[in-house]
Each structure stands twice: as structure tokens, then as C-alpha cells.
Amino acid sequence: MSEEDDSTTYIVVRNDDEQYALWPAYRDPPLGSFAVGMSGTKAACLAYVKEVWTDLRPRRVRDWMERQRAGAVPAKEDPPGSASSPG
Numbered sequence: 001m002s003e004e005d006d007s008t009t010y011i012v013v014r015n016d017d018e019q020y021a022l023w024p025a026y027r028d029p030p031l032g033s034f035a036v037g038m039s040g041t042k043a044a045c046l047a048y049v050k051e052v053w054t055d056l057r058p059r060r061v062r063d064w065m066e067r068q069r070a071g072a073v074p075a076k077e078d079p080p081g082s083a084s085s086p087g
Contacts, residue, residue: 010045012038017058020049 009025013033021033022045029035038048055062060080 006042008042009039010042011035012045012048017060018053019056019058020053022046022049 010022011025011029012020012035013023013029014020014036015033020036021030022042023029023033023035025039038045057065058081064080
């Protein structure tokens with residue numbers, strides 16, 4: 001099916017790390033994600049995501065970086081999700 005023929009209604013979902021995705025509206029959101037209230041065509045949902053998801057870093061990495069800037073994280077501590085970090 002070509003994108004022009006796609007008549008699927010999509011929803012925009014977001015996970016706890018504030019990462020967005022499109023999901024077919026006829027399916028339940030994937031585990032760990034929830035609908036954010038936007039639905040429509042793929043193009044409309046992608047435009048919404050482009051508007052609201054301005055920082056692609058996961059929330060836990062942004063939080064870690066902010067704590068490190070504030071001096072609340074030791075400089076030698078690896079960011080979340082790195083090979084040597086458990087989270």
C-alpha cells in the first residue's frame with residue numbers, strides 16, 4: 001500500500017522517556033506508552049510530533065544532564081542507557 005492510499009487513522013503515543021510514536025488507532029498503545037490526544041492521518045500525526053518533540057534525548061538523559069550541570073551528579077557517573085550504566 002502506498003502512503004497516498006493509507007486510510008488508517010493513527011494516534012500519537014508517548015512513553016515515560018517522553019519519546020513519541022505513531023500507532024494505529026484500532027490497536028491499544030504498546031505497553032509503557034499512552035495516547036497523548038492527537039489522532040488523524042499519518043501526515044497530521046507526524047506534523048504534530050515534529051511540533052511537540054523538539055528535544056529527541058530521552059527524558060532520563062535530559063534529567064541526568066541537568067543534575068550534572070547543577071553539580072548533583074558526580075562527573076564520573078555515566079549517563080542512563082550507556083553501556084556501563086544500569087539504567
